[in-house]
Amino acid sequence: MTTLTATRPTQLLTAAAIAGPFFYAVAIAQMLTRDGFDLRVHPISQLATxxxxxIQMISFVLTGLGVIALAVARRRLITEGTGRRAVPLFLGIFGAGFVLAGLFPMDPQYGFPTGAPEGAAAMSWHSVVHSIGAVVAFTALAVACIILVVDAVRRRATRAAIGHGFVALVMLLPMSPTESSLQIAFNGLVAFTWTTLYAVQLNRRTR
Known part of the structure; x- marks a missing residue:
């Protein structure tokens, strides 16, 4: 964290902007090259088995650090207005949750990787930690976006309010019992698209 606080905001925001594209580039490359992976059945997290x-574990950690970089940059750049302290806090929790999810992988199951049980596996302790990290991460992002909605409404920034509100809504939707792996992938895509766009927006303010 000391290194992050000593880094210029533009560098932090660049790291934040590429975090999401980096995560999905790594995930897609593995989906296409690792035998037996099916996104309709296996969540992206299962690539860490x-x-x-x-490879996927490192991707999780680096992506989480990119989000933490966004939190640090936001804290340094925005010193007034609604959420000047709360938004960086919850963004930091979002990033930390991803780092935690990367350090503690879920269990092999549903035939992936090759040789894994064909059905659902009993959750190990590290799989439980992984799930908690992911839930905390996306919930924290939702809270940050809700705070940003309030700020946008007060500033009469309609487009910003709609965008932040959409992200919060997606993060808080109940998980589908039958399409959870696809929903998780979609949630991540929305979350990291927002991360990239928000980092780019903040970067423009520095100029």
Whole structure:
């Protein structure tokens, strides 16, 4: 964190902007090259299992650090208005949750990776930690976006309010019992699209 606070906001925001595209580029490359993976059945997190699981684990951690960079930059750049302290706090929790999810992978199951049980596996302690990290991360992002909605309404920034509100709504929707892996992938896509756009927006303010 000391290194992050000593880094210029533009550098932090650049790291934040590429975090999401980096995460999905790594995930898509693995989906296309690792035998047996099916996004309709397996959540992206399951790529962190097996002999090549370390790739996805590193991706989780680096992406989480990118979000923490966004939190630090936001704290340094926005010193007034609604959420000047709360938004960076919850963005930091969002990033930390992703780092935690990366350090503690879920269990092999539903035939992936090759040789894994065909059905659902009993959750190990590290799989539980992974799930908690993911839930905390997306919930924290939702809270940050709700605070930003309030700020946008007060500033009469209609487009910003709608955008932040949409992200919060997506993050808080109940998980589908039958399409959870696809919903998780969509939630992540929305979350990291927002992260990139918000980082770009803040970067413009520095100029």
């Amino acid at each position: 097996g002999s090549l699981g370390w």
